[in-house]
Amino acid sequence: MERHLVVIGGNAGGMSAAVRARRGDPSLPITVFERTGHISYGSCGLPYYIGDDIKEIDRLIIYTPEYMKNERNINVYTFCEVTKIDVSNKCVVVKDIKTGKVFKQHYSHLVIGTGASPIIPPIPGIENDNIFTLRNIEDGKRIKYHVISNKPKKAAVLGAGFIGLETAEALRKWGVDVYIFESFSEILPQLDRELVSVVEAELEKNSVKLFKSAEVKMFEPTGDGGIRVNTGAGSSFDVDMAVVCTGVRPNTDLAKDAGIETGIKGSIKVDKYMRTSAPGVWAAGDCCETYDIITKMPLYIPLGTTANKQGKIAGENLIGGKAVFPGVLGTQVAKVFDTFVAFTGLNESRAAEAGIETLSVKIKALDKASYYPGAKPIYIKIVMDKNTGRVLGAQLAGSEGVAKRVDVFATAITAGMTVYDLYQLDLAYAPPVAPSSDPVLIAASAGIKAMKEKNLIS
């Protein structure tokens, strides 16, 4: 049987697999089918494009189909949607969206990189030209075009996750009044409440109105292109546009139709080699599950960083490698105006799910020497294994100084370090970048103190 790698989806997971396979096997025919017009773009940059930090959408495009053809000998077909995977006959059915032509493509190896799609809540009236989602290049262009040409005065953002908060910031840059509606009673549930209050204060400072426990019940057109957002109980808000940022779900219809097993949150089940349940079929990226480094439990955390890594593992293994995906800590960071928030590893509730008893500490410390101009506070919470002091997770909020300090925690957690180990670390000090005892060490010291007190009490 002729060897041919087919990849469904041209973003992080799929393209990483294709590129890695090509690097290891110069002669393998590789074909990528992408249903949109773009591959390999920085979707995390979309809010900054909307906010006009980035002027041209092309800046977000990392690789083009032409580059892949000329430099990597990878055939990429855009506007080509795979409509069926036939695992028995090892072929996919493809529809060329522009011509309507349907054709079959045989594969010896298949990578599913179908990604994820925005969850559209079933709210009456949500189908409206001035209500947007934000996931791909076209979404970004549509929103920015709308903002520039229609000059909306008020906008609703549904969902206060990182994308919702970044979208709110982007709209504020155009002077739009932003109302965020979060259906849950709290935002950023991964994080400690005190840290979240730092983020909420930053929203308030920047005149973003946040409504919690505010489930949108209905969108009503108000005739002039406006939208009335109805949150029930008689409250309504008139806005000029809305952006729905209520999360994503994995694109798994193709896989499910082909009888490929799915797992957590409906994502495609994969083993540590990124193999699916079907022979010769791998998956990578936002369409498939991952697992937790610490608990080894399956997780669905769709992130570009994970997608890239999974793709590389799939690409290496499909040409005969034995690479193992080590799992994730779910490390994330986001900028919310001038406040940064980050976390890695387990919080108390995820540790509890895994049956681990925890002890947590929180500190507030300056990101630079106290006497250095512009020193700003950082809040750090460490979640420890109550019995051993092993660091399980960390949460940070405050100045930009949190952004790479979360990586120190991610490294320490991966290495299995305890707070005692953490406290001994020889970290860098200079007044413009850190106090002589770095906030990471101050947090570790608080952790040790809590472990001692616990032993004195129990």
Place this chain on the structure above:
Amino acid sequence: MERHLVVIGGNAGGMSAAVRARRGDPSLPITVFERTGHISYGSCGLPYYIGDDIKEIDRLIIYTPEYMKNERNINVYTFCEVTKIDVSNKCVVVKDIKTGKVFKQHYSHLVIGTGASPIIPPIPGIENDNIFTLRNIEDGKRIKYHVISNKPKKAAVLGAGFIGLETAEALRKWGVDVYIFESFSEILPQLDRELVSVVEAELEKNSVKLFKSAEVKMFEPTGDGGIRVNTGAGSSFDVDMAVVCTGVRPNTDLAKDAGIETGIKGSIKVDKYMRTSAPGVWAAGDCCETYDIITKMPLYIPLGTTANKQGKIAGENLIGGKAVFPGVLGTQVAKVFDTFVAFTGLNESRAAEAGIETLSVKIKALDKASYYPGAKPIYIKIVMDKNTGRVLGAQLAGSEGVAKRVDVFATAITAGMTVYDLYQLDLAYAPPVAPSSDPVLIAASAGIKAMKEKNLIS
């Protein structure tokens, strides 16, 4: 015999020991003798005081003798110089500098925290009112007063270590033309030449003239308060002031006179509990040696971060603890105008001294997503164990983004991670703070590639 902790020297090493001992033992009498007028100040902040980033010198003072007395029940005597340690009779001889009075003080436990002093090269004419060293509060005040009142136009800085470079930056802020004279043929010998060239370019951009292989042979007063700097071979430079930043040496006269053993670079020899060779005598800080986490070889790297840690270990152990100082990686970071430079662990030459064969890689990557405004390059060099790929050291230069990334390396090195482990780390990504593949991971990837190529070749 009455219990009494005596501490010689009121800066990082000594005060940390005193405070830790107090925390563990509320009733132990503790006396600190400090020969200057200040304890516990941020000496690393002095260049920023001189450069007027920090207006008031008092901002650098972390704790006062009054605070130590009232809040910690620690007696601190400033302007009191210990002139002799009598290890047989367990007492110190103290001279009150202000009154001239000499007295004895018995100790049951002694901590030597005498610190280090600037090395004054034996250059004819170096004794000059307009030639300064920069080590303590008084030095900082003298230099700033001189700059403000005498308005020097030109200054010489001797030595291009971190303090020399920071001093050059501080003087440039007052518009002073700065000439740095480095006697060695290269600056920052810990670092790769390509990374050093980033620092040198930054100096040039900021109109700091750097002369390498330029040993100052003589200072000649030019009559009007000016100084002629003679570097031999007929070249001379007329300046209005000079700052000598040619390193420090440990203050060990007291210890040596008492028969206490010294070790590397003449620093006080200590074991991992921070005990000296004399019973009941500990040492901590810039006066004593430390050792390398990786090679276990003794080192003399006087740093505030190390001094604080050593002091805490000494303080805990002298009241009966068994704390072990884990050694250092010698992690350092410095700001040179808008360029940051950092390193941790072993470079090739230190690894070679320890008999470790190395393999090194260098990369250049952006500190933020390529499309995000203000993304700047970072250069990273990783030094690996050639046989295992274990990360031994890292060197970084570029934007502020190097400052805490060096800590990721320090953590990974301490944990014994290889480049393979490093590459798997789940690090934080968001366009404003990192590219989707962090420079740390790009460096790890280059390391893996080099390990593979080495295996293909050898």
